[in-house]
Amino acid sequence: xxxxxxxxxxxxxxxxxxxxxxxxxxxxxxxxxxxxxxxxxxxxxxxxxxxxxxxxxxxxxxxxxxxxxxxxxxxxxxxxxxxxxxxxxxxxxxxxxxxxxxxxxxxxxxxxxxxxxxxxxxxxxxxxxxxxxxxxxxxxxxxxxxxxxxxxxxxxxxxxxxxxxxxxxxxxxxxxxxxxxxxxxxxxxxxxxxxxxxxxxxxxxxxxxxxxxxxxxxxxxxxxxxxxxxxxxxxxxxxxxxxxxxxxxxxxxxxxxxxxxxxxxxxxxxxxxxxxxxxxxxxxxxxxxxxxxxxxxxxxxxxxxxxxxxxxxxxxxxxxxxxxxxxxxxxxxxxxxxxxxxxxxxxxxxxxxxxxxxxxxxxxxx
Amino acid sequence: xxxxxxxxxxxxxxxxxxxxxxxxxxxxxxxxxxxxxxxxxxxxxxxxxxxxxxxxxxxxxxxxxxxxxxxxxxxxxxxxxxxxxxxxxxxxxxxxxxxxxxxxxxxxxxxxxxxxxxxxxxxxxxxxxxxxxxxxxxxxxxxxxxxxxxxxxxxxxxxxxxxxxxxxxxxxxxxxxxxxxxxxxxxxxxxxxxxxxxxxxxxxxxxxxxxxxxxxxxxxxxxxxxxxxxxxxxxxxxxxxxxxxxxxxxxxxxxxxxxxxxxxxxxxxxxxxxxxxxxxxxxxxxxxxxxxxxxxxxxxxxxxxxxxxxxxxxxxxxxxxxxxxxxxxxxxxxxxxxxxxxxxxxxxxxxxxxxxxxxxxxxxxxxxxxxxxxxxxxxxxx
Numbered sequence: 032x033x034x035x036x037x038x039x040x041x042x043x044x045x046x047x048x049x050x051x052x053x054x055x056x057x058x059x060x061x062x063x064x065x066x067x068x069x070x071x072x073x074x075x076x077x078x079x080x081x082x083x084x085x086x087x088x089x090x091x092x093x094x095x096x097x098x099x100x101x102x103x104x105x106x107x108x109x110x111x112x113x114x115x116x117x118x119x120x121x122x123x124x125x126x127x128x129x130x131x132x133x134x135x136x137x138x139x140x141x142x143x144x145x146x147x148x149x150x151x152x153x154x155x156x157x158x159x160x161x162x163x164x165x166x167x168x169x170x171x172x173x174x175x176x177x178x179x180x181x182x183x184x185x186x187x188x189x190x191x192x193x194x195x196x197x198x199x200x201x202x203x204x205x206x207x208x209x210x211x212x213x214x215x216x217x218x219x220x221x222x223x224x225x226x227x228x229x230x231x232x233x234x235x236x237x238x239x240x241x242x243x244x245x246x247x248x249x250x251x252x253x254x255x256x257x258x259x260x261x262x263x264x265x266x267x268x269x270x271x272x273x274x275x276x277x278x279x280x281x282x283x284x285x286x287x288x289x290x291x292x293x294x295x296x297x298x299x300x301x302x303x304x305x306x307x308x309x310x311x312x313x314x315x316x317x318x319x320x321x322x323x324x325x326x327x328x329x330x331x332x333x334x335x336x337x338x339x340x341x342x343x344x345x346x347x348x349x350x351x352x353x354x355x356x357x358x359x360x361x362x363x364x365x366x367x368x369x370x371x372x373x374x375x376x377x378x379x380x381x382x383x384x385x386x387x388x389x390x391x392x393x394x395x396x397x
Numbered sequence: 398x399x400x401x402x403x404x405x406x407x408x409x410x411x412x413x414x415x416x417x418x419x420x421x422x423x424x425x426x427x428x429x430x431x432x433x434x435x436x437x438x439x440x441x442x443x444x445x446x447x448x449x450x451x452x453x454x455x456x457x458x459x460x461x462x463x464x465x466x467x468x469x470x471x472x473x474x475x476x477x478x479x480x481x482x483x484x485x486x487x488x489x490x491x492x493x494x495x496x497x498x499x500x501x502x503x504x505x506x507x508x509x510x511x512x513x514x515x516x517x518x519x520x521x522x523x524x525x526x527x528x529x530x531x532x533x534x535x536x537x538x539x540x541x542x543x544x545x546x547x548x549x550x551x552x553x554x555x556x557x558x559x560x561x562x563x564x565x566x567x568x569x570x571x572x573x574x575x576x577x578x579x580x581x582x583x584x585x586x587x588x589x590x591x592x593x594x595x596x597x598x599x600x601x602x603x604x605x606x607x608x609x610x611x612x613x614x615x616x617x618x619x620x621x622x623x624x625x626x627x628x629x630x631x632x633x634x635x636x637x638x639x640x641x642x643x644x645x646x647x648x649x650x651x652x653x654x655x656x657x658x659x660x661x662x663x664x665x666x667x668x669x670x671x672x673x674x675x676x677x678x679x680x681x682x683x684x685x686x687x688x689x690x691x692x693x694x695x696x697x698x699x700x701x702x703x704x705x706x707x708x709x710x711x712x713x714x715x716x717x718x719x720x721x722x723x724x725x726x727x728x729x730x731x732x733x734x735x736x737x738x739x740x741x742x743x744x745x746x747x748x749x750x751x752x753x754x755x756x757x758x759x760x761x762x763x764x765x766x767x768x769x770x771x772x773x774x775x776x777x778x779x
Contacts, residue, residue: 094589194679208680209453238452238616240677243660247676265590268619268662271669291666307664309594311623314663317642320601321623323594327559 056085062119071332075101077283088260090274098283108136142172145220149232151212155204162200187218210241231263282339289370299381350375405440406610412473433459435634444608448625455631498571502583504563508555515551521573540569561592580612633692640723650730652699
């Protein structure tokens with residue numbers, strides 16, 4: 032590491048700040064999260080590394096248990112340090128979050144980084160008026176008067192599209208519909224203009240027409256405030272709609288990472304290919320049967336020792352047993368590219384397979 | 398296979414299912430009604446899939462449950478194989494139940510955790526007193542094999558299976574007696590995307606094998622499109638449009654169908670970012686106090702575009718045949734003929750106009766019925 036010691040954490044000599052100007056806005060390095068359970072050690076995140084530039088939107092795509100939400104919780108410092116064993120580095124704006132004390136992370140949460148969840152009631156307290164909750168969020172980080180904070184809250188509620196905001200500011204969460212609560216949660220997350228917003232399945236619980244409203248809102252607000260956004264989702268349609276870059280997670284690891292365009296046009300990892308061809312999609316002709324990925328996702332307690340996708344991969348036979356025994360690294364597919372793939376297949380093999388699968392997919396274009 | 402009139406397995410006419418709202422006083426009084434399903438008609442032919450789509454609160458699940466008498470309809474007619482089943486008691490319904498079954502959304506809650514898989518799948522045989530050749534155990538193990546489960550797992554409990562496998566258990570139970578109709582209520586929405594395709598393929602194959610009709614309820618339009626022959630779109634207790642799959646996706650004629658289709662993001666970044674999205678304002682109104690006239694007019698972009706015609710506010714549009722196989726409940730569906738979906742400039746303008754319109758202040762709030770409780774049992778009218 033090139034970083035110099037900029038600030039010493041109280042009671043320790045760990046580098047928490049880094050004066051290196053080249054460090055990207057967000058850098059996650061060798062992140063491991065393990066949960067000891069009665070059944071064994073759960074490897075929820077198994078060596079995740081990625082960087083993200085300011086103002087960009089990254090989509091982390093994966094199925095349940097792939098480690099996408101735990102990665103987000105690790106960034107936000109929401110994992111219980113007694114229950115989860117977290118190791119690695121998470122640099123946000125040149126601060127190493129994992130070297131900070133819980134109280135210091137708490138001070139950053141809401142101000143530098145904020146999170147919205149699938150269920151708005153996980154952020155909203157049912158006993159308090161929504162306005163008061165947002166005012167509290169303002170006053171926790173900034174010394175402003177109650178009336179100024181209320182004025183700011185009202186403006187933000189209007190900004191996120193709450194009709195009759197002047198009246199609703201005094202409503203309780205249960206008096207609002209699901210879509211409205213989601214807007215209130217977004218208002219609360221953005222009220223202190225955080226540099227990083229993590230949205231964990233922000234629209235999964237909502238109807239499609241409301242989902243469309245919320246996605247538009249997130250895009251507009253990002254353009255307006257220059258927020259860096261991480262969207263966690265399993266919906267490849269949402270990814271195509273909002274993301275600049277994509278990280279595909281499977282079995283607690285990132286298995287492919289590229290720009291959105293590249294992921295959809297030239298995917299290389301067999302899991303990504305399987306995902307793209309298994310979904311029912313509106314923009315293709317119906318062919319009767321879909322092409323599912325065979326088998327089930329791996330257990331996080333017994334991750335395969337080689338490639339995590341090996342047991343389900345139709346092409347693992349082509350690696351001469353390598354994918355059974357050796358863990359592949361996340362490597363560039365060619366020189367000078369930022370398209371990363373974790374796969375033992377040779378780049379030529381991958382491209383040949385991808386061309387065939389994608390060709391088949393495109394041939395049924397509606 | 399015996400069939401009802403018009404070759405339909407299911408014939409639904411004027412189906413209404415209301416839930417009473419009772420006051421919280423000492424002697425509860427009915428103070429209102431949730432009009433969950435408010436007069437719908439549809440038919441399902443043998444071996445056919447009718448997809449019922451709509452957002453939460455549209456009444457699609459209540460409609461599906463009413464067809465199986467799992468909730469008693471308030472009024473209207475439901476015929477299964479030509480037999481009128483509204484008004485039948487539990488004993489009279491038993492022979493009908495043998496021809497129908499259901500697959501549930503949540504495979505975790507739909508299976509009794511204390512029963513083995515064998516017991517769960519053999520329940521239909523016992524309840525209907527069916528003695529298959531070679532014995533029940535053999536029949537159950539054949540079913541397990543058929544749906545992709547290991548027959549040796551006969552004595553295992555549901556918690557030993559993954560979500561996708563549990564859904565397979567539910568499917569084995571549903572097809573055990575070779576029913577003519579299966580109501581599928583969001584059968585894949587709780588499953589991971591890579592597993593959804595496996596289950597959808599299984600349903601497809603079973604339909605071909607046993608000539609089963611499906612009433613397929615789901616909110617995911619891409620999934621519904623994948624499985625359905627015909628699709629009916631519900632909004633606030635009403636069917637607003639019904640047509641064969643191809644027609645409804647290529648030439649939707651109800652403004653709500655159009656907004657619904659335009660709201661689904663397609664997994665193709667280039668196309669997705671070129672599409673015009675019709676963003677609807679606000680939320681679905683309360684089914685306790687639905688808007689007068691057309692139930693959709695409070696959020697309708699076509700209504701805005703046409704200068705808020707009075708007819709939409711005063712006269713309820715009937716589901717009328719537009720072509721031989723497409724029906725639509727909109728006074729002004731003709732306006733949309735010949736316009737592409739989500740790509741026309743006119744729609745973009747309409748959407749922009751609808752966006753800039755001031756949001757309706759008077760939309761009902763969820764708290765409006767505070768002080769009243771919604772009863773789980775439906776009202777019995779006449």
